[in-house]
Amino acid sequence: MRWGTYLVLTSAMVIVGLALGVSLPLVSLRLEGWGYGQFAIGVMAGMPAIGVLLGSRLTGPLAGWLGVSRALFCCLLACALSLAVLAVLPYYPVWLLMRLLIGMTLCVVFVLGESWINQLVEEHLRGRLVALYGTGFALSQLSGPLLLAALGTADDRGFWVAIILLVLGSLMLLGQTGAPKVDRHSVFGGGLGEFCRTQPTIAWAVVLFAAFEAMVLTLMPVYMLHEGFDQDRALLMVSIVVVGDAALQLPIGLLADRMSRTLLLRLCGVILLFSSLALPAMLQTALVWPLLLLFGASAGGLYTLALIMVGQHYRDMALVRANAHMALLWGLGCLLGPVSTGAASQWLTGHALPLLMALGAAGFVVLALRRPPFAEPGLR
Numbered sequence: 001m002r003w004g005t006y007l008v009l010t011s012a013m014v015i016v017g018l019a020l021g022v023s024l025p026l027v028s029l030r031l032e033g034w035g036y037g038q039f040a041i042g043v044m045a046g047m048p049a050i051g052v053l054l055g056s057r058l059t060g061p062l063a064g065w066l067g068v069s070r071a072l073f074c075c076l077l078a079c080a081l082s083l084a085v086l087a088v089l090p091y092y093p094v095w096l097l098m099r100l101l102i103g104m105t106l107c108v109v110f111v112l113g114e115s116w117i118n119q120l121v122e123e124h125l126r127g128r129l130v131a132l133y134g135t136g137f138a139l140s141q142l143s144g145p146l147l148l149a150a151l152g153t154a155d156d157r158g159f160w161v162a163i164i165l166l167v168l169g170s171l172m173l174l175g176q177t178g179a180p181k182v183d184r185h186s187v188f189g190g191g192l193g194e195f196c197r198t199q200p201t202i203a204w205a206v207v208l209f210a211a212f213e214a215m216v217l218t219l220m221p222v223y224m225l226h227e228g229f230d231q232d233r234a235l236l237m238v239s240i241v242v243v244g245d246a247a248l249q250l251p252i253g254l255l256a257d258r259m260s261r262t263l264l265l266r267l268c269g270v271i272l273l274f275s276s277l278a279l280p281a282m283l284q285t286a287l288v289w290p291l292l293l294l295f296g297a298s299a300g301g302l303y304t305l306a307l308i309m310v311g312q313h314y315r316d317m318a319l320v321r322a323n324a325h326m327a328l329l330w331g332l333g334c335l336l337g338p339v340s341t342g343a344a345s346q347w348l349t350g351h352a353l354p355l356l357m358a359l360g361a362a363g364f365v366v367l368a369l370r371r372p373p374f375a376e377p378g379l380r
Contacts, residue, residue, distance in 0.1 A: 002178045006120045006129065009176060013113050014136040015169035016076070016106075019162035021144015021242070022151075023083055024217040025235065026158040027095070032222055033153070036092070042342015045218035047096050049210075049338075051103020052331030056324050058104065059111045060182065063320070068112050068179035075105040076170035080163045087159040103331070111327045112179070115320045118311030119180045124257065127308050131253020134304040138246035138296075141217070145235045145242075153231070180316050195325040201364075201373040202306045203329050205265065208272075208360045209303040210330040211337025215353055216241050216296075218338055223345065223353050227283055240289060244296030252301045256308050262372040265309075268301035269365040276358035280351040299357075302364070306373075313374050 024045075031041050062071040082098045082105070089095075114133075121129040151157045196203040216238060224234035255264055275295040282288045306326070314322045337356075344352035 001122050001125075002120055005176045005178050006117065008172055009113065009116055009120070010133045010136055012072075012169040012172040013109075013117075013133065014140045015165050015172070016109060016113075017137040017140035018144050018147070019083075019165040019169070020106075021141035021217070022148050022158045022165075023086075023144075023162040025145050025221050025238065026148055026153055027086070027099070028218045028222055029153045029231070030090070031092075032225070038219070038222060038226075038342045038346045040092075040342075041222060042219060042338040042340075042345075044092075044095060044099060045214055045338035045342070046335045047099035048103030048106065049214065049331045049333070049335030051100040051105075052107040052327055052334060054100075055104035055107030056111065056327040056331065059108050059320070059324050059327070062108055063112055063182040068116060068182060069173050069176055072109055072112055072173050073170045075108045076166050076173075079105040079109070080166035080170075083159050083163050083166070087156040087163075103334075107327050107331065110330075111320065111323045114307060115323045116179045118307065118319060118323075119315070120178050121311070123312065126311055127253040127256030127261075128250065129253070130308045130311060131249045131256070131304050134249040134253070134300065134307070135246050138242055138249060138300055142239050142242035142246055145221075145239045149232055149235045180320050182317060182320055191321065192325050192328050195322065196329075199373050201265070201368045201371050202309065202326075204364050204367055205269075205302040205306045206326045206329040207333035207336075208357075208364055209299055209306075210333025211360065212272075212299040212333075212357060214334040215337045215341050215357070219341055219345070219353055223350070226345075226350055237288075237292060240292040241296035244293035244298075245300030246296075247293065248297035249300055249304050252304055253308070256305060261305055261309055262368075262374075265302065265305045265373065266365065266368045268298045268305065269361055269368055271298035272302070273358055273361035273365055276354045276361055279354035309374055 027044060028041050031044060066074065079102050082101045085098045086095055117133055118130065147161065148158050151161065220238050220241070221234045224237050225231065229237065252264060271294055275291055275298060278291055279288070279295065282291050310322050310326065311319065341352050341356055344356065349355065
């Protein structure tokens with residue numbers, strides 16, 4: 001196993017997570033300060049998801065033409081350029097376009113980066129090493145809102161810090177080896193319907209976590225502000241959710257190497273369901289802090305376990321293809337989550353975020369009990 005490449009690649013992806021953790025809440029808070037409603041903020045939060053839907057179609061051709069390492073390098077630089085435009089042109093229509101481009105470039109980054117990590121790790125270490133990547137990524141997103149709180153949201157310093165981080169991450173990837181072998185035609189085109197038909201539980205886990213992550217980083221700060229918390233406390237509560245995501249991913253990965261991954265997946269769904277339902281009632285009590293930890297840990301466990309199970313089942317071009325399907329599903333989740341939650345928050349109930357998460361988790365639990373993923377012998 002190429003341990004050096006694994007560490008460099010994981011570190012680069014963690015740096016990307018830190019850049020996202022700084023820039024995503026900043027966009028929503030700036031729009032809130034300009035007087036935009038939650039629906040407009042939700043639409044802005046959903047634009048990268050449309051970019052993901054487009055970017056998943058570009059992943060194969062880009063990786064086949066440039067190679068995985070160069071494709072990652074170019075997309076990270078393009079993402080940094082898009083953030084620079086956000087900083088210098090503070091206009092809502094321009095921001096919509098730039099957020100679309102950010103979604104396209106980051107889609108390629110995550111499809112190829114996570115495929116590369118899954119390709120590198122050995123099977124007996126897969127659970128803990130994939131979870132270690134997930135933990136590092138979650139910790140970086142945790143650090144993002146904290147760093148943003150220190151930098152402040154009144155100016156563009158958060159954007160420029162994120163730009164520097166993305167450029168640094170891109171430079172780290174140059175010269176690394178061991179990436180999946182990709183032909184530009186092998187991951188281009190259809191197959192999503194077949195993937196969802198054969199692995200509906202994995203598909204829904206990805207959609208649900210994507211909606212969760214997009215809403216937590218973009219709408220949860222606004223949700224907390226409307227519930228009477230000040231901006232610093234709102235960012236802290238978002239950070240606690242991400243702490244929960246980060247804190248239990250490595251233990252989940254260790255357990256995934258020793259027991260049924262299907263059982264762990266079901267348990268994460270159940271915990272997410274009950275923590276989502278309890279959040280509105282516990283929001284103004286001291287119990288909200290451990291509840292936020294469970295909220296983040298259970299949602300993060302869904303994606304970590306899905307990634308582990310896909311890496312166990314697929315290799316090389318099939319692995320990249322599966323991750324491209326997951327990126328499409330991620331885009332759907334990122335689009336539907338913030339837009340539907342923003343609309344429901346503005347016109348139905350202020351507690352739309354946790355209640356819609358509870359609805360999605362309930363559907364996942366029912367599906368996971370009826371259709372366990374990769375149910376063939378030896379793959380559970």
